[in-house]
Amino acid sequence: MNAWHAIRTIAKRELVSYFTSPVAYVFLVIFLLLTGFLTFTAGAFFERGEASLGAFFGWHPWLYLVLVPAVGMRLWAEERRSGTLELLLTMPVTAWQAILGKFLASWAFLAIALALTFPVVVTVNVLGEPDNGMILAGYLGSLFLAGAYLSITCLTSAMTRNQVIAFILSVVACLFLILAGFSPVTDLLVRWASPAFVDTVAAFSVVTHFDGFQKGVIDTRDLFFFLSVIGFSLFATGVVLRNR
């Protein structure tokens, strides 16, 4: 049996399991309500008078901070708690096939949630003439942002059999990745540290790298950043699972 077959089998089971429990529906409703609220009310979408989705994408690093760990926290913690990890890892699949399968399933679920925000794209197109290329780039960036958070949640989830601990650890880790490039924090850092140091810290931030996508620029360095966060976290997940 080839590797792809195993990955697909595991991913399919994982994705279906989201929809056979209420988790998926609760998540989707909350996600869509929050994006709507943040964009139109808190983000002052109409008052801005711009035909762009800046008010929409700007919230994503913060929104995902809570919602992505909620989606990913059970990935491995639940397998460990219920003992199915033993079942899965004694099947003829490698650990990385299982890791990739589960990660891709959750990522696909987040992609579905993101795709369901299409009414904002319709709205902005009805009201004005936005740059749809820029919106597409924003969506791509948002997807990679969610993937980076998710991979970190994968790692924290593999460390424990307790979903709550997995959730909290990943929120803290993702918060760090936001704050490193969040302007109030960088402004504070500038007073004490050299600009080079501040830039180095900010380079680790998802916000810095997400900004480019929001402006409609798909920079290979930004892509590389998100892919390396995902790659590193999934690799670390493998190490954690091997040494459980």
Next chain:
Amino acid sequence: MIKIDNLVKAFGAKRAVDGVSFAVERGEVLGFLGPNGAGKSTTMRMITGFIPPTSGKVTVGGHDVAEAPLEAKRLIGYLPEAAPSYPDMTVQGFLSFAAELRGLDGAARQRAVGRAVERCFLASVLHQSIDTLSKGYKHRTCLAQALIHDPDVLILDEPTDGLDPNQKHEVRNLIRELGKSKAVVFSTHILEEVDAACTRAIIIDRGRIVANGTPAELRAMSAYAGAVTVQFQGAASPAMAEKLALLGKVEAVNGALRIYPKDKGAAGDLARAVVELAGREGWRLEALRTEEGQLDEVFRRITLPDTVKR
């Protein structure tokens, strides 16, 4: 099919498995006995590749589990101790997932699921989600998963745990049946299962093998294997005991007398001698039995209960 060589697993300073070696061939059912915490599950987890051994080597069907895990795992069907399964799936969904991971597709998958369902009596709950099932059904669902690809090697960790007596009986029969064509290792702490299903048994205690043999051989290790227990009409008098003492050591057991043979190999002779003596003396025999020895007595003698400080 399974060959284990000097297997060691250390958790910190504690050696959960300490130099275990054995081999199981096709057509054998090996009962793996031992008190709780003796290292049974740990050994099985190392055979199935779930945890790596600290040292030692496991080969399954000629494949080293450490070096060629996928080839080895393909040959194994494994029922973990707690019989885990995905509670949100239906029995059908869970079994087809297992079959798909085993590389079975299309018609072959349907056949495999059908056969496992039939073998484990799951037809009535096929479309129920697993978390609504009783413990016995959950257990058999996980067992069905282990059988789904008709593996050459079966590793079953306490396959009858939590089942009612009827289900226990069915599962034992199933194990015996499967053992004719496969190599089966199953762990248990129910001693009657050894007689019911095993061709061979290993007793493990504190990570070491303390006995290895057929059920009959293990029973023969019992202190009263070969002893003759006689019940006479009326109470046995001290005078009787004195005369019987010429044949071997005598012990009073619940109004009967038990005579231990001087030579363990000549058990049949002892029974005959007792009958002859009774005939000469005019004692009226009510019952006479040659003891086979009891597994639980052997088990208790050679293992320490886990309540004893180690």
